[in-house]
Structures are given as C-alpha cells and as structure tokens.
Amino acid sequence: MMYQYDEIDKTLVKERVDQYRDQVARRMRGELSEEEFRPLRLRNGLYMQLHAYMLRVAIPYGLLSSTQLRKLALIAREYDRGYGHFTTRQNIQYNWPNLEDTPDILDHLAEVEMNAIQTSGNVNRNVTSDPYAGVARDEIEDPRPYCEIVRQFLTLHPEFSFLPRKFKVAVTAAETDRAAINVHDIGLRIVKNDAGEVGFKVLVGGGLGRTPFIGKVIRDFLPKEELLRYLQAILRVYNMEGRRDNLFKARIKILVHELGTERFTEKIEAEYEASKSDTRLLMDGIEEDRIRAFFTPPTYESLSDDAPDVDAEAAGNPAFADWLNRNVVAHKQPGYAIVNISLKPMGEAPGDATAEQMDAVADLADQYSLGHLRVTHRQNLVLADVRKQDLVALWKALVALDFATPNIERITDIISCPGLDYCNLATARSIPVAQRISQRFADMKRQYDIGEIRINISGCINACGHHHVGHIGILGLEKNGEESYQITLGGSSDVDADIGKRIGPAFASEDVVDAVETLVNTYLDIRQDGERFLDTYRRVGQDPFKERLYAAY
Amino acid sequence: MPLIKDGAVAEDSWTTVGEDDPIPGGKAVIVGLTRWKDSADDLSGHNGPLGVRLKSDEPPELIAKDLGRFDLIALEFPNFNDGRAFSYARLLRERYRFTGEIRAVGDVLQDQLFFMRRCGFDSLELKEGRNVDTAIDALGDFTVAYQPASDEKDAPVKVRDWASN
Numbered sequence: 001m002m003y004q005y006d007e008i009d010k011t012l013v014k015e016r017v018d019q020y021r022d023q024v025a026r027r028m029r030g031e032l033s034e035e036e037f038r039p040l041r042l043r044n045g046l047y048m049q050l051h052a053y054m055l056r057v058a059i060p061y062g063l064l065s066s067t068q069l070r071k072l073a074l075i076a077r078e079y080d081r082g083y084g085h086f087t088t089r090q091n092i093q094y095n096w097p098n099l100e101d102t103p104d105i106l107d108h109l110a111e112v113e114m115n116a117i118q119t120s121g122n123v124n125r126n127v128t129s130d131p132y133a134g135v136a137r138d139e140i141e142d143p144r145p146y147c148e149i150v151r152q153f154l155t156l157h158p159e160f161s162f163l164p165r166k167f168k169v170a171v172t173a174a175e176t177d178r179a180a181i182n183v184h185d186i187g188l189r190i191v192k193n194d195a196g197e198v199g200f201k202v203l204v205g206g207g208l209g210r211t212p213f214i215g216k217v218i219r220d221f222l223p224k225e226e227l228l229r230y231l232q233a234i235l236r237v238y239n240m241e242g243r244r245d246n247l248f249k250a251r252i253k254i255l256v257h258e259l260g261t262e263r264f265t266e267k268i269e270a271e272y273e274a275s276k277s278d279t280r281l282l283m284d285g286i287e288e289d290r291i292r293a294f295f296t297p298p299t300y301e302s303l304s305d306d307a308p309d310v311d312a313e314a315a316g317n318p319a320f321a322d323w324l325n326r327n328v329v330a331h332k333q334p335g336y337a338i339v340n341i342s343l344k345p346m347g348e349a350p351g352d353a354t355a356e357q358m359d360a361v362a363d364l365a366d367q368y369s370l371g372h373l374r375v376t377h378r379q380n381l382v383l384a385d386v387r388k389q390d391l392v393a394l395w396k397a398l399v400a401l402d403f404a405t406p407n408i409e410r411i412t413d414i415i416s417c418p419g420l421d422y423c424n425l426a427t428a429r430s431i432p433v434a435q436r437i438s439q440r441f442a443d444m445k446r447q448y449d450i451g452e453i454r455i456n457i458s459g460c461i462n463a464c465g466h467h468h469v470g471h472i473g474i475l476g477l478e479k480n481g482e483e484s485y486q487i488t489l490g491g492s493s494d495v496d497a498d499i500g501k502r503i504g505p506a507f508a509s510e511d512v513v514d515a516v517e518t519l520v521n522t523y524l525d526i527r528q529d530g531e532r533f534l535d536t537y538r539r540v541g542q543d544p545f546k547e548r549l550y551a552a553y
Numbered sequence: 554m555p556l557i558k559d560g561a562v563a564e565d566s567w568t569t570v571g572e573d574d575p576i577p578g579g580k581a582v583i584v585g586l587t588r589w590k591d592s593a594d595d596l597s598g599h600n601g602p603l604g605v606r607l608k609s610d611e612p613p614e615l616i617a618k619d620l621g622r623f624d625l626i627a628l629e630f631p632n633f634n635d636g637r638a639f640s641y642a643r644l645l646r647e648r649y650r651f652t653g654e655i656r657a658v659g660d661v662l663q664d665q666l667f668f669m670r671r672c673g674f675d676s677l678e679l680k681e682g683r684n685v686d687t688a689i690d691a692l693g694d695f696t697v698a699y700q701p702a703s704d705e706k707d708a709p710v711k712v713r714d715w716a717s718n
Contacts, residue, residue: 008713011697019694023664039633040664122634152699152713158671159643159702162636228700228715239640240612278647280701280715287715 001372002063003148003294005113012156013110016117020044021103028100043123043161045116046102050424055094055102056119057109061129061147061171062090062375066362069373071112073358079105084358086343086351088415088466089168090128090375091119095422117155122163122250124154124235128170130178131376134295135384137332139174140190141198145292146227147171149283150188153228160235164242165250167235168207175495180377182206182215182497183469185252186234193221200227204234204264205256208463212499213253218265224288226272228281233272241267298370298385303335307388319406320395322444326406328391337388339369341381341398342405342413346442349431350416351379360401368394378415380408410447411455411520412438415466419459419476420483426459428476428483428509433457436513441520450520453533454492469493471534472519473500474512485512489519489545490537503546515549522548555685557666558676560692562685565678567604567625577601583627586611593619606658609637613645620651628674630659639672646673646703663688667695671710673703 005013023040026032032040038048045056057072064072072092076084079101080094087093097105109115118125127147134142150169154160160167172179173190181187187203200222206215222230234252243249243258256264275281314321329338341361344350353361361381365373368390369383376382381403386394398404407413414437417423419430434457441447456470460477467473473488484506491500507515520533522545527536537545556565569583576582576599583604589596596603604625605616613626626645628638638657645651656676657669666677666688679688698710 008697008699008711011711012695012699015695015697019664019691039662122636149715153715155699156668156695157700158668158698159639160636161668162634162639162665236640240637244609244635244637274648283715287713 001295001298001370002065003060003291009113010110013113013115013117016044016115016156017103017106017110020106024099024103039121042121043118044102044106045119046099047120048424049095049422050420051422052096053099053102054422055097055105055116056087056091057094057114057116058119058126059090059092059114059375060151061127061133061144062131062377063144064373064375065112066365066371066373068112068114069358069362069365071108071114073355073362075105075108076358077355083352083354085349085418086353086375086379086381088377088379088464089126090377091126092375093418095418120166122165122167123161124157124163124167124169127151127154128168128179128184128377130172130174131374131382132174132178132329132338132384134297135331135333135336135338136174137330138176140192141173142295143171143173143190144295145288146188146190148291148294149227149288150231153231154235160239163235163239164244165247167238167252177493177495177497178377180466180469180493183208183212183466183493184215186231187215191221197223199223202230204268205253207251207253208466208468209251210248210461210463211254212463212468213257214497214499216256216261218261218268225283225285228283229275229278230268230272232281233268233275237267237271300333300336300385301387303387303389305334305388307335307391310388310391313392320392322406322448323395323404324391326410327404327408331385335388337386337391339383339386339391339394340376340408341383341403342407343380343403344407344413344438345402345405346412347435347439350414350434357401357403361403364394364397378413380413406444407447409452409454411441411450411453412447413454414438415454415456415470417458417464419457423459425462426476427461427478428459428485430457430459430465430474430476433474433476433485433509433512437516440513440517450524451532453520455516456491466493467491468499469497470500471532471537472516474516477506479506483509485509487512487515487519489542490534492534501542503542504550518549519545554681555679555683556676557679557685557689557692560689562689563676567602569606569627581624583625586615589616589619597622604654607641609635613641613649617649620649623653625654625656626651627656627658630657630661632660633662633665639668642669642672642674643703663691666692671698671702671704
C-alpha cells in the first residue's frame with residue numbers, strides 16, 4: 001500500500017533534522033546571518049513569506065496514510081493557525097510556523113516517515129504522480145515504485161544538490177495525464193514497446209513560469225532498468241551546462257530551447273553512453289522488487305460491480321446523483337470506486353483544509369478506504385479504495401464536512417496559488433478571485449451545463465497556479481499600484497497539453513469575474529454538440545471570444 | 554586559508570601562482586588553465602609537483618589529455634550556489650580515473666563538505682574566517698546515503714545499492 005522507511009531512510013531523515021536543528025540554533029544565537037541561513041533553511045522547505053515563515057512539507061507522489069494526515073492536522077493545530085494549504089505539487093504548506101518550532105515540526109514529521117527535505121531550493125523537488133495510481137483502469141502498471149526510486153535517488157544527491165535552478169519530476173502510467181507530466185522538467189510516462197516490454201517515454205524541458213514550454217520527447221522508449229543512469233545523464237548535462245548567469249533562464253527548459261531538442265538529446269545520449277561502464281545504477285531488480293513489494297495491491301473483497309443501493313439512492317436523490325456522476329470514478333477492482341473529495345466548497349480558498357477537517361478525513365480514510373488517501377495536483381483529496389456499497393454513507397459524511405461539492409473538473413474546481421494574501425513574490429491576490437468566481441457560478445445546474453472547464457489562477461508571473469495550462473488562465477499583475485488580471489485561453493496540462501494564449505489587455509479586479517462570465521457565455525452560444533470549452537476554443541480560435549470580451553468595455 | 558584534508562586541518566604545501574608570476578623551482582605549484590595552455594612546454598621543465606586550477610566554466614574535458622601531468626586539480630566554486638564542480642570532480646574520478654588530489658577552492662560552505670567528499674574531493678580550502686572545527690564536524694553530518702558516488706571504496710557512509718554487484 002505504501003513505502004515504509006527502513007534503517008537507511010530513518011537514519012537519513014533523523015540526521016537531516018539534527019543538522020537543521022543545529023543550523024536553527026546557530027541562527028538564533030546570531031552565529032549565522034539571515035543571508036547565510038537562507039540557503040540552508042530553503043533546503044528544508046522553510047520560506048520567508050510576507051508575514052511569517054512558510055513551511056512546505058512533501059507528500060511524496062501525493063500518497064498519505066491516515067496516521068500521517070492526523071499528524072499534519074496536529075501540526076496545523078499546535079504550530080500554525082489551525083489549517084494547512086494543499087498545493088499543485090502534492091505538498092502541504094503551513095503559513096504561520098515560528099522559526100524556533102520548525103525543528104520540532106520536522107521531528108513530528110519524521111515520526112510518521114515524512115519530511116520537508118528539498119521542498120524548495122535549487123534541487124530536485126517532490127516527485128509527483130497520478131492521484132489514481134495503482135487503482136486507475138487506464139494504467140499500464142503502478143508508477144509509484146518508480147516515483148519512490150527517483151525520490152530516493154535524488155534525495156541529498158551529492159552531485160545534484162546545487163543545480164542551476166529547481167527541478168521537478170512527474171511520473172504517470174495512465175492514458176489520461178493527471179500528473180501534468182508535459183509541464184515538468186522531466187516527465188516520465190510508463191509505456192509498452194512493440195515487444196510488450198515496459199519502459200519509459202522521457203520528456204524534458206516542460207515548465208511554466210515566465211517562459212512556459214511543453215516538454216519535448218527525447219526518448220520514446222527507455223528500458224526500465226536504465227532509469228537511474230538516464231536520469232543521471234540528464235541531470236549531469238543540466239548541472240554542467242544549464243545557465244547560471246541569469247536566474248530567469250536557469251531552468252532546464254531554457255537549455256533545451258537554446259540548444260534545440262536534437263542537439264540537447266545528442267548530449268544526453270552521449271553522456272548516457274559514456275556512463276554505461278558504471279553498472280552501479282543499472283537496476284537489476286533486487287532493490288526495485290523490494291520497493292515494488294510495498295505497493296502490492298491490498299487484498300480486495302470479491303464484490304459484484306453492481307450496487308443496487310447506490311442506484312436506488314441516486315434515482316431518488318439528485319444531490320447524491322450529482323456527486324456520484326462528478327466526484328466518483330471507476331476503479332480497476334469490481335465493486336470498488338475512487339472518490340474525489342472536493343477541497344473547493346463554494347466561495348472557499350482552493351486547497352485549504354482545517355485541522356478538524358484533516359482529522360475527519362483521516363477517520364473516513366480508516367473507515368472507508370483502507371486507511372489511505374491521496375492529494376491531487378488539482379488541490380483536492382482522493383479516497384482511492386472505497387467499496388461501492390459504502391458510497392451513500394461516505395457521501396453523507398462528506399456532506400457534513402462540506403467536502404461533497406460535486407464540482408470536480410467543473411468551473412468552480414479552480415487551481416489557485418496563495419497569491420498576495422500570503423506570498424511575497426505575488427503581484428496580485430489570487431484566492432479572492434477564485435472565491436468570487438466560485439460564488440458567481442455557484443449554481444450547480446449552470447456548472448453542469450458549462451461542463452468540463454479548467455480555470456487556473458496565478459498571483460504572479462512565476463505561475464504557481466499554472467495559469468498557462470488553464471482552459472481559462474488568469475494571471476494577477478500589478479499596474480500603477482492597482483491589481484489587474486491578464487486572461488489566457490486554450491491551455492491544457494492533459495495529454496493534449498498546450499500553453500494558453502493571451503486574449504488581450506488585462507482587466508481590473510472588479511471586472512475580471514465579469515470577463516470570465518462573458519467568455520463562458522460566448523462558449524455556450526457557439527458550442528457544437530459535445531464540445532468542451534477547450535474544444536470550441538480550438539475550433540473557432542480567439543476572435544469570437546475577443547470580440548465579445550472587449551466589445552463590452 | 555584553512556585547509557581540510559582527510560577530516561583534519563592540514564598544512565598547505567601548495568603555492569598558487571598568477572598568470573605572470575615566476576614559477577618557484579622545486580615547489581608544488583598550481584597554475585590556471587590559461588597558463589597551462591600557453592606554456593605547457595615551459596612547465597614540463599618544472600621540477601616539483603604541478604597542479605592546475607579550473608574555473609567553474611572550465612570542464613575537465615579541456616585537460617583530459619594532460620591529466621597525467623598533474624598531481625592536483627583545484628576546482629573553483631565562485632559562489633556556493635554554483636554546483637558545476639560537483640560534476641567535474643565525479644567525472645575526474647570516475648571517467649578520467651584521475652588519482653591525484655582534487656581540491657575544492659573558493660566559496661565553500663561547511664554544509665557542502667559532505668557532498669564534496671562523496672564526489673571525490675579530498676581536500677577543501679575554506680574561505681578565511683570560516684569556522685574550521687564546525688566544518689570538520691559537518692563532514693560527519695550523515696552516515697547514510699541513497700546513491701553511489703565517487704567515494705565508494707572508503708565510503709564512511711552506508712549506501713543504498715540499486716544494483717546488487
């Protein structure tokens with residue numbers, strides 16, 4: 001079900017916390033200046049935000065046990081203001097910890113086999129994956145053993161701990177891309193070749209930020225056992241040749257872009273060939289099998305895929321039926337279902353959860369989903385192993401927690417960064433815009449009429465809210481002391497990934513929600529049968545949207 | 554400047570000479586890459602140990618053919634964030650099989666020393682004013698590691714084996 005630390009993992013995390021505790025003590029005694037302390041705390045996930053420190057904790061590939069979630073709740077209650085914020089990269093952030101408490105928080109995390117190692121800084125970050133990994137019907141095999149292998153390999157890597165810039169890896173094995181691998185520094189897709197062997201398709205150089213790119217395929221098929229050698233080649237070339245003269249050009253996507261995909265690929269392949277005599281990283285299956293064993297599917301009950309109680313409830317209860325249609329997904333095991341918990345009740349901040357809510361979800365995970373849950377890239381939670389016969393009871397419990405809003409992949413399922421309310425990089429607020437859009441479109445009937453649509457909001461050009469890949473993207477900027485919002489259309493982080501295009505001049509804060517509504521109404525007027533917002537946009541282009549949008553102003 | 558070698562403070566027997574400085578006969582000297590490229594023939598007559606100092610944009614590939622001539626290679630960290638030399642050190646050890654001394658020079662932080670040793674550095678020159686004692690302690694911050702590197706034979710750490718050989 002889940003990787004468990006052995007002596008090496010435990011020792012490493014403990015030694016890391018000890019090292020950090022000493023660094024904090026040196027800082028508190030004044031032996032380290034803030035300037036000297038900065039790179040050290042960053043490597044342990046501690047940022048200086050607008051009002052206070054922010055601690056980012058990794059949730060490797062989004063997988064959590066109920067015990068771990070209760071610990072996250074305890075930290076929220078005892079060391080923060082009672083809540084945490086789930087991010088687009090399957091992390092959780094605490095916005096109000098005291099510096100002197102942070103080593104104790106890391107001790108708490110270590111107790112439940114968690115850490116904040118490399119959640120910031122110019123290093124490899126949390127390895128992310130499909131929130132339905134291991135239970136999805138459309139996957140070739142469970143990608144999580146490879147996520148764990150990559151996590152370990154790139155943790156405190158002696159050669160790659162001072163990269164030109166941050167580095168993000170995502171892995172998926174499914175046809176539908178729920179991990180946004182196209183917009184990661186390295187995207188790995190588990191594929192089968194003609195001979196039926198399983199390996200990786202390797203994408204490099206995707207990313208958002210101020211220069212967005214879709215990742216380029218540099219290998220159609222990499223044999224599984226070569227994974228670490230190939231990763232080492234990519235990271236080594238990047239470490240030696242990535243730009244270090246300009247912070248904004250230091251990501252690997254710029255290296256790929258400047259060299260061209262062909263030249264870049266040649267360099268990687270040459271380095272890979274040259275390192276082939278070193279067999280230490282050639283996975284021979286022993287360590288791989290050890291790790292894979294942790295992800296053996298649970299013993300499922302033998303159940304019928306028919307659930308008459310559920311059908312009966314859905315027939316007589318439209319609210320339940322909506323939830324069932326929207327938030328519940330088919331499971332590979334008959335008689336089971338995947339349940340999305342929406343962290344986006346109408347008018348609330350996307351991704352936030354209180355300590356009480358976390359405890360309650362942990363109880364639900366124990367009661368209904370084999371004690372585990374997942375955090376999604378779209379800032380929701382997932383109970384992945386729910387018996388269909390339990391769906392009605394689970395729905396009632398979620399309704400009581402205000403976690404049953406049936407809006408997954410609908411207009412109020414908004415991705416948003418923390419924005420100017422918290423972040424000192426931000427140029428505008430983003431959460432309040434998300435809240436206002438959520439209120440404007442609160443009517444569920446209207447949401448269903450609009451259908452699948454992704455709105456992503458970032459509070460600055462760094463694009464933590466992934467606005468470039470929203471069907472509608474909103475970027476908050478500051479102009480003459482006023483917040484303004486630029487709109488992009490046509491982005492996607494799915495298999496049909498694309499970077500959205502700017503539609504025109506930015507909107508004032510009080511006009512941006514009207515603008516979104518105008519875009520949506522335009523789509524409703526001109527869509528053809530079965531078209532999503534994105535499909536209509538791709539068919540007709542910007543003009544019809546642009547005309548309506550700017551005619552009004 | 555304080556020098557750490559084999560986990561202890563060490564005397565520095567090497568002299569770094571500038572582009573136009575005379576080469577002191579019989580002494581252990583370190584020259585820059587330009588000087589080496591311009592006057593390799595003159596330096597071949599030097600009757601003492603010879604080292605070369607590479608800047609962070611000078612990969613070891615540039616001296617690959619000459620490695621047999623050097624007893625020491627100093628890799629420069631212009632600032633602690635510039636991690637190119639970590640790769641250079643590993644390439645020198647693992648690809649070019651350089652067996653002489655590899656020294657880290659420049660803006661070296663104590664919190665990097667553990668990584669440096671794993672990448673094949675065996676001497677570390679700290680900036681003036683940095684605390685040598687805490688730096689030596691920092692070499693022992695970790696007793697385990699997740700990945701093989703250049704320190705395998707005498708690794709002070711327990712390393713996760715990906716392959717069983």
